[in-house]
Amino acid sequence: MFTMQDVTKVYRVGEQDFTALHGISLEIESGSFMSFVGPSGSGKTTILNLLGGLDRPTSGEVRFQGKALSSMSRDELAAFRRDHVGFIFQSYNLLPVYDVYENVLFPLLLMGKAENDVRRKVRELVDWVGLSEQINKKPATLSGGQCQRVAIARALVKEPAVVLADEPTANLDAENSYLILELMKKLNRELGAAFVFSTHDEKVTQYVRREIRLEDGYVKADEVRKVGGEAA
Numbered sequence: 001m002f003t004m005q006d007v008t009k010v011y012r013v014g015e016q017d018f019t020a021l022h023g024i025s026l027e028i029e030s031g032s033f034m035s036f037v038g039p040s041g042s043g044k045t046t047i048l049n050l051l052g053g054l055d056r057p058t059s060g061e062v063r064f065q066g067k068a069l070s071s072m073s074r075d076e077l078a079a080f081r082r083d084h085v086g087f088i089f090q091s092y093n094l095l096p097v098y099d100v101y102e103n104v105l106f107p108l109l110l111m112g113k114a115e116n117d118v119r120r121k122v123r124e125l126v127d128w129v130g131l132s133e134q135i136n137k138k139p140a141t142l143s144g145g146q147c148q149r150v151a152i153a154r155a156l157v158k159e160p161a162v163v164l165a166d167e168p169t170a171n172l173d174a175e176n177s178y179l180i181l182e183l184m185k186k187l188n189r190e191l192g193a194a195f196v197f198s199t200h201d202e203k204v205t206q207y208v209r210r211e212i213r214l215e216d217g218y219v220k221a222d223e224v225r226k227v228g229g230e231a232a
């Protein structure tokens, strides 16, 4: 699904260049359930931003289904994100003036769908993440775990090929972290959406079928394993 070929990312910091990623090459398959792990500053968020087309590499190539993101125009890149990628950010990025239903509906309206055609689907997804009782509540009245569920429903409602989730459990307690991870695993299995996480959290790393360890912008380990009897 994704190919990164010799990807380097250099940030300009004041007068100096800082290399956040050094010549990374890897592939991510459709339907993956995997994470990037590593200490703070190792390059995890930078990689997710490059995969999601939110930022461009300084050199090297990121391809999605064979097409180089660098060859896409701004509009094509926006369409790639809108149609194929679900983002889950640490801060949830929910729209505060809208209720749960409207937050989940929003990406479909951006895709040009009519509300009448998708109302049922939005309700189903809200139900699926266990928030049917909160469907008319605004984010400010929800707990962190509930906000994270809204973010998951919003990321999945457009049936993306991949969900990119930056530290999805960072603001959750242990119980909510497990519930969210179970939910994402179920959605991965049943909808086939790939999940690519960045995390420090050991709980996340127990769940994934592949873990790529980053240190100082280099891949230090790339481990594929069986989890709970599932095939890698």
Ligand SMILES: Nc1ncnc2c1ncn2[C@@H]1O[C@H](COP(=O)(O)OP(=O)(O)OP(=O)(O)O)[C@@H](O)[C@H]1O
Binding pocket: 011, 012, 013, 018, 020, 038, 039, 040, 041, 042, 043, 044, 045, 046, 047, 198
């Ligand atoms: N916009 C930027 N300008 C300058 N330096 C940046 C920028 N974004 C990231 N960096 C630097 O690049 C390095 C990698 O950052 P990145 O956010 O990818 O790390 P991370 O592994 O996700 O860290 P964390 O776990 O703390 O989120 C860090 O040293 C960071 O300070």
